[in-house]
Amino acid sequence: MSVPFIDLKRFEPGFLDRWAEVCREVSAATRFVGGPDVVRFEKQLAAACEVDAAVGCANGTDALQLALRGLGIGVGDRVLIPDATFWATFEAVVNCGAQPITIDIDANDLQMDFDLFQQAIERYQPKAAILVHLYGWASARLDDYRNLCREREIHLIEDAAQAYGVEWRGQSIFHHCQVATLSFYPAKVLGACGDAGAVLTSDIELAERVRKLGNHGRTGHYDHGMVGWNSRLAGFDAAYLSLCLEYLPERIASRQRAAQRYRERLMDLPVRLVAPPTGTIENGYLNVTLTDPEDRERIEGVLKEHGIGSGRTYPTAVSKQSGAVGYLDSAVGGEKADRLARSILNLPLFAHITDAEVDEVISAMRKAFGH
């Protein structure tokens, strides 16, 4: 049996019929941009994420830019970001005219290293930081990040593009955030039927600024109080996301089960299957297997021979990207992020992957090591 790295077509029985009905309603009423579907989804999202406000937007990269701009980050401001993240985190800072500084990661949880972060604050006096909740969990030092940034009056944006549904100390991970951003790219845990994103915050004034920025700085239909851009959430996306929310607990549970099964059944192999830190309930976004960098290609080859897809999320540290030249203000460390990039291998993991499929992957992995 072959197993793809990702399969977005595992719709639940009845889902596509319900979606077809929603499409008919949205189309008949031409609720294409904004409107009641967006209002309803934003309310559902804020409630699920335990924040006072959710503002839908066009994608997760815009969500970061809206959060940065909404907080007043602009030309000349320094922003600390982890060296291991999707390139959009870096781009968002640059696109606001600010200067990104990358910080190496902690080898245990693979998130930004708190001690290096603290040192970088003293050295660079940043105005903001973006903490990325990578891989479907978050830093073991999340409370320390939030407390330190509050004390030092550094804006802390949490890039949670990969972290919808993650719990931290028994609550939604967003419960105590200053501001967090989501991506609803279709492959995410909560994915839309196109590109979409959102900004989450309990700061109502910030939410209002973000909403205006994402709607041409509008204060009236043809009155513009600031320079923003068009980053509105489409009606179809909002309606699709609302429908998906009903199915999400099952989807997340199936991801978590698969993530755990891999860890339990591959623990004796000479690879490291990374588990979320204590206090975190992961959403099962990605399997994170760390290989010997010299051996990764061989393992991928064996998987491929057996019809198993795999990924490398991400194969290059941010500070090592060619596009960073000319924009990277400084890089603090980077060896661990670089090693992660050279050793990471992601096994198939998606909503409603079956136990039989996971076992097929496990069997191929075991064969790769002569088991």
Ligand SMILES: Cc1ncc(COP(=O)(O)O)c(C=O)c1O
């Ligand atoms: C960590 C992270 N930040 C930002 C983004 C950007 O989101 P989008 O693709 O919706 O713009 C992504 C998307 O993959 C991501 O994984």
